[in-house]
Amino acid sequence: MTPDYAKQLILKHALVSRDAADLASNHGFLGSLKNESGLNENNFHEVMASIAELAPNFTETEDGHNPEIMAALWRIVTLGREWGLSPDSSVTVREAHMFEDWINKIAWAVTMFLDGEESEVAFRDYTSPGNLSDTEAELVPGESAEPGTDDSNEDETETAPRCMHLWSNGLFMNAGLPDGEEVIGDGDFWCSLTQTVLGPDGSYCDGDECRDSSRDCYEVS
8 A cells, every 4th residue: 555545545434525425425434424335344444444544644743744635634533433322323223333433544544644653553452454464454553452351251242231221122022932933133222211322321232342340320120
């Protein structure tokens, strides 16, 4: 990937264009939200690879520093949160967790590079996909988890009962069926207290998050 191509990718994913046809046909990082065409993980990886390519210029004080690119990157973060993580978003609850993770990784990488950190810090929680070129893979060296991460509480969380306020499509569609039978899975989740995908504590609701007894709104019958 060249710096010029990386810049074009960032502008595409940030929906920076004066051409109405370009905006209408855009299915990039922000375009997929605006057009409700569904999330595409490749968009996220393209943004991260572009950041890696352009990072050496982030701290330049003269011609290397491009305000247009920085504005586009923060547009991706800001509008991404606004369009993808609001209660009115077309993104499902399960997708929202993934999308929030993408946004956080993009914001972290840009911030760390602006602070002059190395790629190992900027991409510490990011793993590049296998189809990136060798050059891009070297620029995006992250790991999927920190070494020594303790996952010993995962099984405990998975087996804990769900909060009584967690509702889902399946809860209603499968009501009255014999044990072990269902017509659909859980489907989309929401909180009965707020009637949105967010609980009273402002965190997301789903079959995993609503097993966490440390949440103030968590209750079991």
